[in-house]
Amino acid sequence: MSLLIDDEIYERVSRLDIPFNRYGLDPYGISRDHLGFFFTSLGWFYRNYFNVTAIGLENIPEREGAFIIGNHSGGIPVDAGMVLTSLVLDLDPPRLGHAMVEKFANKLPFLSQYYSRFGQFTGIPEHAKRFLREGRLVVAFPEGVRGIGKLYSERYQLTRFGTGFMRIALEAGVPVIPFAFVGGEEAYPVISRLEGIGKLVGAPFIPVPRHIIPVPVPISCQIIYGEPMYFEGNGSEADEVIFGYVAQVKARVASLIEEGRELRRELFSGEIVLDEDDV
Amino acid sequence: MKVLITGISGKLGRLVASALIERGHQILGIDRRPWPGAPEGVEMFNADIRKRPAEDVFRTRRPDAVIHMATVSHFESHAEERYRINLKGTQAVFDNCHKYEVERCIFVGRHTYYGAAPDSPLYHSEDDPPEAISTFPELADLVAADLYAGSALWRYPELKTTVLRMCYTLGPSHHGTLAQFLRGSRVPTVLGFDPLYQFLHEKDAASAVTAALCEGSPGVFNVSGPQPVPLSVLIKVTGRTNWRIPEPLFNSMLGRFGLPRLPPGAVNHVKFPVVVDSEPFQKDTGFQYSYDEVRAMEAFASI
Numbered sequence: 001m002s003l004l005i006d007d008e009i010y011e012r013v014s015r016l017d018i019p020f021n022r023y024g025l026d027p028y029g030i031s032r033d034h035l036g037f038f039f040t041s042l043g044w045f046y047r048n049y050f051n052v053t054a055i056g057l058e059n060i061p062e063r064e065g066a067f068i069i070g071n072h073s074g075g076i077p078v079d080a081g082m083v084l085t086s087l088v089l090d091l092d093p094p095r096l097g098h099a100m101v102e103k104f105a106n107k108l109p110f111l112s113q114y115y116s117r118f119g120q121f122t123g124i125p126e127h128a129k130r131f132l133r134e135g136r137l138v139v140a141f142p143e144g145v146r147g148i149g150k151l152y153s154e155r156y157q158l159t160r161f162g163t164g165f166m167r168i169a170l171e172a173g174v175p176v177i178p179f180a181f182v183g184g185e186e187a188y189p190v191i192s193r194l195e196g197i198g199k200l201v202g203a204p205f206i207p208v209p210r211h212i213i214p215v216p217v218p219i220s221c222q223i224i225y226g227e228p229m230y231f232e233g234n235g236s237e238a239d240e241v242i243f244g245y246v247a248q249v250k251a252r253v254a255s256l257i258e259e260g261r262e263l264r265r266e267l268f269s270g271e272i273v274l275d276e277d278d279v
Numbered sequence: 280m281k282v283l284i285t286g287i288s289g290k291l292g293r294l295v296a297s298a299l300i301e302r303g304h305q306i307l308g309i310d311r312r313p314w315p316g317a318p319e320g321v322e323m324f325n326a327d328i329r330k331r332p333a334e335d336v337f338r339t340r341r342p343d344a345v346i347h348m349a350t351v352s353h354f355e356s357h358a359e360e361r362y363r364i365n366l367k368g369t370q371a372v373f374d375n376c377h378k379y380e381v382e383r384c385i386f387v388g389r390h391t392y393y394g395a396a397p398d399s400p401l402y403h404s405e406d407d408p409p410e411a412i413s414t415f416p417e418l419a420d421l422v423a424a425d426l427y428a429g430s431a432l433w434r435y436p437e438l439k440t441t442v443l444r445m446c447y448t449l450g451p452s453h454h455g456t457l458a459q460f461l462r463g464s465r466v467p468t469v470l471g472f473d474p475l476y477q478f479l480h481e482k483d484a485a486s487a488v489t490a491a492l493c494e495g496s497p498g499v500f501n502v503s504g505p506q507p508v509p510l511s512v513l514i515k516v517t518g519r520t521n522w523r524i525p526e527p528l529f530n531s532m533l534g535r536f537g538l539p540r541l542p543p544g545a546v547n548h549v550k551f552p553v554v555v556d557s558e559p560f561q562k563d564t565g566f567q568y569s570y571d572e573v574r575a576m577e578a579f580a581s582i
Contacts (some may be wrong), residue, residue, distance in 0.1 A: 022573055027506040028401055029475045029552075106397040109471020109526065112550070116473070117509075126400035 005036040009043050012094045017063065034117035035096070039088050046085040049218045050078065050187065054086035055263075056225035059177055060095065065132040066228065067169040068097060068139045068177045071158055071253055072147025074184030075207030078216050083139055083181065084120075086223055097139040098131050099123075104202050125168055132172035140165050142246070145204045152189035152210060156182075156257050161250045163242050170245075171235030175228035178252040182260030183221030222263055224256045281305045282492070283342035283381075285328050285372060286349030287321070288312040290454035291387070294485035295346060296321055302493065307340055309333050310349070328368045337379040344383035344492060347372045350424060352389075353417050353542050354459040365420040369427050377435045384438055385491050386428035389456075390446045390501060391418055395474065395551035402556040405444070405499045414551075417542040429499055441491050445502040446555060449579045450481030458579065460539055466514045467538045467549070470523040474552035477507035480570035480578055490564040501555035504568030505575065510549070516573070517580040526550075 013035045024032035046052045060066065073079055080099045088094045100123025106112045121127045128138050141147050142161040150159065169176050189210040198205035211217060229252065231245045282299055286292050287308030296306045300320045308314065308323045317323055322340075326332035328349050336342075349372075350365045369386065376384045393403040394410030409426065411418040431440040447457035457478055460466065479487065479502070487502045514521045524532050526546070534540035541549075560566060570578065 021506060021571075023508070023512055025506070025508060025512070029507065029509055031509075103398050106551075109469070111471075112397070113471055113473040116475075121401065122398050124398055124400055126402075130400075130402060 004040060005033070006040040006043065009039050009089070010036040012088055013039060015094055016088070016096050017093070018096060028119065028121070029116050030096070030119040031117040034114065035119070038118045039085060042081045042085040043089055045078070046082055046089060050082060050183065051218075051220040052082050052086065052223060053220070054090050054223045054225070056179075057086065057091050059225045059227050060087065060091055060137070061228070062093065063135060065135040065172065065174045066137055066177050067128075067132065067165055067174055068137055068179060069142060069165060069249055069253070070179035070181055071156075071257060072141035072143045073150060073155070073181060074188040074216065075148055075190045075209055076188055076214065076216055077141075077148050077184075078187065078221075079181040079184045080139065080141070082221060083179065083223060087137065095137055097137045098127070100128060100138065100140040102145060102204075104204065107202055125164060128165070128168045129172055132168065132174050149193050149205060149207060150185070150190065152185060152191060155185035155189070156261065158250055158254055161246050163239075163246050166231070166242050166245050166249070167235040170231060170233040170237070175230050176249055177228050178226040178249055178256060180224045180253055180256035180260045181221065182224070182257060182264055183219055184216075187216040187219045187221065220264075220267065222260045224260045224263070226252055226256050280344055281307065281340070281342045282344045282346060283307040283309065283336065283340070284346045284348070285309045285368075286347070287323070288314040289348065290452040290481060291448065291484055291488070292348055294481060295348075295488045298485050298489045299492070302489070307336060307342055309336060329363070329371045333371070334375055337375040337381070341379060342381055344385070345372060345376055345381050346385045346387065346488060346492060347428070348387040348488075350388070350421060352421070352456045352459075353545075354456060358417070358420075362420045365424040366427065369424040373428065373431050373435070373438075376431075376438050381438060383492065384431065384440045385488060386425070386440070386442045387488060388425040388428065388442055388444050389421055390444045390477065390503070390555045391415065391548065391553055392422055392425050392444050393553055393555065394418075395548045395553045397551060399551065399553075401475070401552060401554045403501065403554065404556055405501055405559065414547040415544040417544045432497060439497040441495055441497055442499040443488065443491055443502050443560075444500070444555060445479070445484060445487065446504070447476065447478040448481045448484040449478045449575045451578050451581065452481055453579065455481070460541075461514070461517055461519060461579070463537045463539060464519055465522050465537050466519045467522050467524055467529065467532060468510055468514070469529055469546065469550045470525045472550040473509045473511045474550060475507035475554050476510050476513050476552070477503050477554050478572070478575060479504040479568060480575040483568040483570055483575075487560075487564075487566050490566040491560075494564040495560075496563050498563075500560035500563065501557040502560050502566075503555050503557040504570070505572040507552065507554050508572050508576075513576060516576040
């Protein structure tokens with residue numbers, strides 16, 4: 001086994017409900033070895049750097065499809081990687097989440113290649129529908145790039161939620177699992193968005209953090225998963241109905257964020273100490 | 280059944296003809312190329328599908344069914360010639376089918392119809408639009424032929440038409456677009472990109488065409504077999520060397536250093552995948568592949 005792949009994590013990756021062929025590749029080109037490397041690297045950040053605590057993982061279904069929806073934050077979106085890692089490292093049986101990746105990423109060399117091997121595909125409705133129909137987990141941030149561009153002064157305020165995810169969830173007949181990711185905005189407090197330079201590299205903007213160097217600082221983060229939300233419909237409902245449903249999800253995410261911030265205050269003030277038995 | 284196959288001397292044409300003879304059908308073949316050693320039961324006509332001698336075959340021999348696979352790719356012909364063969368030829372075949380009351384027509388098209396772009400979905404359904412016209416403009420003639428063939432479904436409703444959008448084929452014959460790309464010992468790829476490639480063993484491709492004729496319904500169907508593999512795996516398993524070229528240099532390196540010559544538009548198809556969902560076809564015909572992706576690659580590599 002390569003030095004870059006942790007045995008324990010590789011074992012968890014091998015237990016994923018994915019039909020790998022002789023080369024360890026699934027029909028989407030997702031690679032077992034690449035996943036081992038991906039989650040070994042992310043796992044180090046998850047356990048050591050951001051010291052992530054995931055709460056409410058029992059809300060994730062064991063086999064069925066679900067749309068996992070939460071707040072986006074922190075310039076460089078470490079939230080997506082940490083949510084995916086929590087599903088592999090702290091969930092039993094482990095599950096692979098498919099994050100809906102911003103379109104520009106697939107145009108960039110290496111990112112395009114590796115994201116595909118890691119099971120992270122361009123966020124288009126066709127991909128989400130397909131994965132959900134197949135009973136997989138899809139992770140999306142309906143705030144999109146609006147979410148990661150939030151300035152530190154706007155932290156933990158939700159920007160407008162896109163509504164596409166709700167129509168897809170209804171059409172696929174899967175629940176929405178809301179979550180809050182707390183800590184990302186302290187790890188990468190954005191003070192400015194450089195749009196001109198961003199365009200040069202094909203990204204929407206370059207987020208400048210307060211500490212200038214574009215690397216998140218090691219700050220403890222929390223993920224709080226809420227109970228599954230079920231909605232009536234088939235995805236062809238009028239906009240007013242969909243807006244109402246999305247508002248419910250947004251409100252739930254907002255209240256989970258508050259729970260998470262409360263938890264952080266208690267953690268930092270030393271009122272409670274979380275160890276693995278509590279989670 | 281009396282089956283006329285256009286483009287019969289191509290590898291796939293020969294395999295389909297042989298498979299149909301085994302099933303007891305009578306075969307007529309039209310091609311400008313000869314088929315030396317054609318099996319008994321195949322009647323060959325050396326003709327151009329757009330010309331009168333080809334129409335004579337329709338008029339005098341009155342086939343019950345036509346399998347049209349006389350199309351060419353950018354590896355074989357220049358733009359003007361491709362347009363003439365692919366679009367005008369397809370038009371002539373469908374006109375003749377209508378005029379001489381053919382009952383069944385199968386057009387064998389290509390899955391590259393869907394094109395490859397950074398935001399195109401994996402696993403295209405038949406409803407997806409033909410993005411190849413913008414991602415790979417040199418495929419426009421094939422896209423047009425596909426759409427023209429599909430229009431026979433409403434223009435000539437009495438002619439039961441099936442359009443097959445078939446993925447690449449691979450096998451010991453080394454024929455076909457993908458085989459041409461992999462022909463040399465060095466295969467060019469774009470540094471930082473490793474798209475999925477979807478292919479069928481050529482024998483499976485032939486049995487898919489046969490299944491479409493004997494078991495299938497009219498309509499438009501994607502045809503694929505085993506799961507796709509990344510291009511890098513395909514290159515490795517077939518014993519080639521992967522030349523990872525930075526994109527700005529890609530087009531200028533083609534045709535040199537033993538690398539294949541590709542049209543400028545091809546770069547998108549070396550960067551991004553074209554993968555189709557063929558579940559409707561499998562349900563309609565009961566087609567199942569017998570060579571998985573590993574055996575198909577090994578069959579190609581072993582020669």
